[in-house]
Amino acid sequence: MNDVGNWVRIVRNFNAPADLVWRMWTDPSLFQKWYGPMGFEVPVAEIDLRVGGTRKICMEMKTPDKAMRMWFTGVYKEIIEPSRLVYTESMCDEDGNLLSPQDMGMPEGSPDITEVIVDLLEVDGKTTMTMVHRGVPEGSAGEGGWMQAFDKMETVIG
Numbered sequence: 804m805n806d807v808g809n810w811v812r813i814v815r816n817f818n819a820p821a822d823l824v825w826r827m828w829t830d831p832s833l834f835q836k837w838y839g840p841m842g843f844e845v846p847v848a849e850i851d852l853r854v855g856g857t858r859k860i861c862m863e864m865k866t867p868d869k870a871m872r873m874w875f876t877g878v879y880k881e882i883i884e885p886s887r888l889v890y891t892e893s894m895c896d897e898d899g900n901l902l903s904p905q906d907m908g909m910p911e912g913s914p915d916i917t918e919v920i921v922d923l924l925e926v927d928g929k930t931t932m933t934m935v936h937r938g939v940p941e942g943s944a945g946e947g948g949w950m951q952a953f954d955k956m957e958t959v960i961g
Contacts, residue, residue, distance in 0.1 A: 810937045811946040815953050817932060819960045821925035824932055825885035827956055828921055837956040838862070840948040847874075854879055858890060859899050873907065874899075880918075888921040892936075914938040 817824050827833050831848040838845045839862040847861035860875045874895045881889035893916050894902045894909075904913035917938030924931045934953075939945035 809940050810935055811939045811941050811943070811949060812933065812935045813946070813949055813953065815932045815934075815957070817930045817957065817960055818928075819930055820928055821885045821923040821930045823960060824923050824930045824956075825888075827959065828888055829884075833959070834860075836959045838952055839955075840951040841955070852879065852882060854882055857899070859895070861897070872897075876901070877919075885925075886923050888919075890919055892917045892919055 827837060829850060829852050831850050834848045834850065835845040838848070838860065843862045843864045845860060846863050847859065849857075849859040851857050856879045858875075858877050858879065861872055862875070863870055863872045865871075874897055875892055876895040876899050877891040877893060879888070879890045881887060894904055894907050896902055901915065903915060905911060917936060920935040920937070922933045924933075932953075934949065936945065936949065
């Protein structure tokens with residue numbers, strides 16, 4: 804994947820053990836409470852947490868006159884509990900069939916498959932999370948969405 808300069812890296816500190824932050828990423832019921840930018844909910848989070856297992860996520864934003872849904876799927880590539888999680892991410896339809904980013908209104912040249920890498924480091928009961936999303940440009944709406952999602956995660960963790 805040639806993505807020089809085409810990735811987001813976010814570091815966040817949580818006043819929680821790594822096991823809890825890990826479960827935020829891997830337990831569907833917890834994942835649904837924080838994932839997505841402000842104003843979005845996650846009505847579907849299917850997580851088959853094993854190398855080669857798939858994930859399918861639906862993000863939904865409701866307005867008074869309509870609901871907008873976006874679906875994402877991916878494959879788990881690396882799982883080292885509770886310190887490292889690597890998975891691919893692509894846009895898809897409700898049945899998990901891949902869609903091109905351009906079909907979803909993304910800019911020309913947006914990659915069909917991106918990669919999310921989450922590293923957790925616990926020190927004295929607190930966790931530093933480093934998340935890299937390869938294929939999403941720094942400064943993009945995608946980066947802003949992650950920042951808002953991690954704000955929501957912090958609220959859920961308490």
